Amino acid sequence: MKITTENIEHIARLTKLEISDKDKENFTKDMNVIIEYLEIIKELDLKDVKPTVHVLPITNVYREDVVIPSLDRELVLANAKSSGEGCFKVAKVVD
Amino acid sequence: MTGKIYENTAHALSSMIRRKEISCREAVAAILDRIAAIDKKIGAYITVCAEEAIKAADKVQKQIDEGTVTGSLAGVPIALKDNICTKDIKTTCGSKMLSDFIPPYSATAVQALENAGMIVVGKLNMDEFAMGNSTETSYFKKTRNPWNLSKVPGGSSGGSAAAVASDEIFAALGTDTGGSIRQPAAFCGVVGMKPTYGRVSRHGLVAFASSMDQIGPITKDVEDCALLMNELCGHDPKDSTSANIAVPDFNALRLQAENGLSGIKIGIPISYMGDNLPESIRAAVKRAALYLKEAGAATVDEIELPFTKYAIPAYQIISSSEASANLARYDGIKYGYSVDAYEDISELYSKNRSESFGDEVKRRILLGTYALSSGHYDIYYKKALQVRTLIKNSFEKVFTDYDAILCPVSPGNVYNIGEKANDPMSMYLDDIYTVSVNLAGLPGMSVPCGFDNVGMPTGIQLIGKYFDEGLLLKMGQAIENAQPSIKSKRSASGNAGRAGNGL
Numbered sequence: 164m165k166i167t168t169e170n171i172e173h174i175a176r177l178t179k180l181e182i183s184d185k186d187k188e189n190f191t192k193d194m195n196v197i198i199e200y201l202e203i204i205k206e207l208d209l210k211d212v213k214p215t216v217h218v219l220p221i222t223n224v225y226r227e228d229v230v231i232p233s234l235d236r237e238l239v240l241a242n243a244k245s246s247g248e249g250c251f252k253v254a255k256v257v258d
Numbered sequence: 259m260t261g262k263i264y265e266n267t268a269h270a271l272s273s274m275i276r277r278k279e280i281s282c283r284e285a286v287a288a289i290l291d292r293i294a295a296i297d298k299k300i301g302a303y304i305t306v307c308a309e310e311a312i313k314a315a316d317k318v319q320k321q322i323d324e325g326t327v328t329g330s331l332a333g334v335p336i337a338l339k340d341n342i343c344t345k346d347i348k349t350t351c352g353s354k355m356l357s358d359f360i361p362p363y364s365a366t367a368v369q370a371l372e373n374a375g376m377i378v379v380g381k382l383n384m385d386e387f388a389m390g391n392s393t394e395t396s397y398f399k400k401t402r403n404p405w406n407l408s409k410v411p412g413g414s415s416g417g418s419a420a421a422v423a424s425d426e427i428f429a430a431l432g433t434d435t436g437g438s439i440r441q442p443a444a445f446c447g448v449v450g451m452k453p454t455y456g457r458v459s460r461h462g463l464v465a466f467a468s469s470m471d472q473i474g475p476i477t478k479d480v481e482d483c484a485l486l487m488n489e490l491c492g493h494d495p496k497d498s499t500s501a502n503i504a505v506p507d508f509n510a511l512r513l514q515a516e517n518g519l520s521g522i523k524i525g526i527p528i529s530y531m532g533d534n535l536p537e538s539i540r541a542a543v544k545r546a547a548l549y550l551k552e553a554g555a556a557t558v559d560e561i562e563l564p565f566t567k568y569a570i571p572a573y574q575i576i577s578s579s580e581a582s583a584n585l586a587r588y589d590g591i592k593y594g595y596s597v598d599a600y601e602d603i604s605e606l607y608s609k610n611r612s613e614s615f616g617d618e619v620k621r622r623i624l625l626g627t628y629a630l631s632s633g634h635y636d637i638y639y640k641k642a643l644q645v646r647t648l649i650k651n652s653f654e655k656v657f658t659d660y661d662a663i664l665c666p667v668s669p670g671n672v673y674n675i676g677e678k679a680n681d682p683m684s685m686y687l688d689d690i691y692t693v694s695v696n697l698a699g700l701p702g703m704s705v706p707c708g709f710d711n712v713g714m715p716t717g718i719q720l721i722g723k724y725f726d727e728g729l730l731l732k733m734g735q736a737i738e739n740a741q742p743s744i745k746s747k748r749s750a751s752g753n754a755g756r757a758g759n760g761l
Contacts, residue, residue: 171624178582178627179589179604180620181612193621194628196683201571204641207648214643215650217469217499218699219456224498238362242593253591254603 365462444717
């Protein structure tokens with residue numbers, strides 16, 4: 164399945180990446196080389212093979228519903244470019 | 259015990275400290291001097307935290323003197339790959355995105371080592387967000403292989419392996435998602451262990467591929483590896499993927515090598531020993547087989563391990579898909595690189611990410627997003643998970659008849675810096691012997707086993723059953739014992755450091 168630069172633009176939009184026109188060509192080329200190689204898994208007969216998402220037989224790990232101390236708020240906010248009133252500040256999301 | 263303090267193994271240093279032949283402060287000072295002397299040539303460190311280390315040294319010294327910290331690693335300086343969170347110490351993941359990030363907490367693995375009396379002296383260079391196998395994609399610098407400064411140290415834990423190999427640290431932590439502990443350890447002639455998935459908590463490890471990432475030790479010898487495993491392993495309620503399983507005394511298991519390998523059965527996968535394998539690597543595997551037989555292994559047989567050629571496509575799809583999800587959090591808001599000029603929030607996110615991620619990271623995010631996107635999920639991602647089942651089952655089948663697998667770490671010898679930088683596909687293919695282990699979640703260990711024809715180290719890989727790191731350590735010890743020339747080269751190396759490169 165050949166990827167076009169339009170595909171790259173679409174994927175980049177989905178994942179919030181801006182790719183310059185020059186880089187778009189290189190990325191498209193690279194992706195096609197990689198994806199061509201990945202096609203090899205289509206050779207296999209995978210009917211009746213269950214997918215393995217997780218290697219260990221662990222399911223639904225819970226803890227007691229008890230309030231425990233969390234992170235220090237000041238330390239957490241310290242890495243933010245913009246914060247105030249104990250919150251992270253972001254650009255307006257809704258008009 | 260050797261002439262220069264920095265040449266010691268972690269266990270030798272700790273003995274010296276406990277016998278009061280040297281103080282914790284002196285040990286830290288010695289390693290800081292060593293770093294100051296040679297790191298401009300090696301480039302292993304991103305951050306050196308001298309002040310914090312000296313403070314910690316005094317604290318640990320007091321604990322040792324009072325008898326409240328008594329373990330075999332007490333007082334030993336350690337350095338950590340820079341994707342492992344350290345409270346109040348910059349943690350960059352080798353990326354511009356996190357170049358100023360200071361975590362508000364330390365990883366569980368770091369806390370465990372500090373509880374054992376180890377002293378963090380710095381953070382080590384790596385491929386950006388652990389994506390790579392040469393440490394060339396780091397935003398900050400390239401790390402050089404101490405054995406030959408024009409060659410790569412391997413990756414993505416290249417800083418960790420190079421620092422241990424050049425005696426810039428007594429032991430280090432790396433991380434392994436597709437081979438990133440085992441391969442740089444082999445390239446730098448040191449020991450590296452990727453534990454079974456779930457053995458070591460991932461709390462505080464910056465996630466790349468959550469179903470495969472593991473923290474593990476990179477050390478000068480097998481004993482140090484076992485001692486670190488004793489401290490690192492254990493269930494952590496803060497990591498819901500952490501295995502709730504007892505941790506044996508890995509050092510005691512390692513010591514059983516003295517009683518021989520009591521008839522264990524070892525397999526070498528035929529598909530891993532193809533015609534393109536360099537002769538020096540083939541010879542190293544054969545030598546290791548001989549050492550293991552001489553140490554009491556009942557048999558070393560050729561075995562079938564099917565689906566080898568499908569491991570890399572499966573790994574690339576799964577790891578890139580998981581990475582695209584894990585790296586979606588980097589938007590520059592709570593932490594990370596953030597621009598000043600933007601039109602709206604969407605552009606803010608795009609600019610923050612695009613201006614701070616390197617090309618390899620972008621490639622993998624794009625690949626992962628593509629594999630998971632509507633219309634492609636079943637073709638790529640679901641198929642890759644099914645291949646993963648086949649690979650897992652093929653190992654389980656081998657392990658019904660065999661106790662461990664012996665094989666190469668890398669399909670090629672150590673190469674020059676820049677040689678593969680423009681060929682990502684070639685680098686992906688270099689993961690052929692390591693990725694299956696991560697896909698299946700098994701433990702894997704890299705042990706030095708000689709040199710190639712230009713004097714660069716060669717390593718061999720041992721793969722074990724789930725949670726059977728004890729056997730791997732025992733086998734690794736047997737292989738190490740059979741190579742006294744490497745040991746005496748280390749202890750007689752004067753001021754040349756482990757790599758004997760005049761450093």
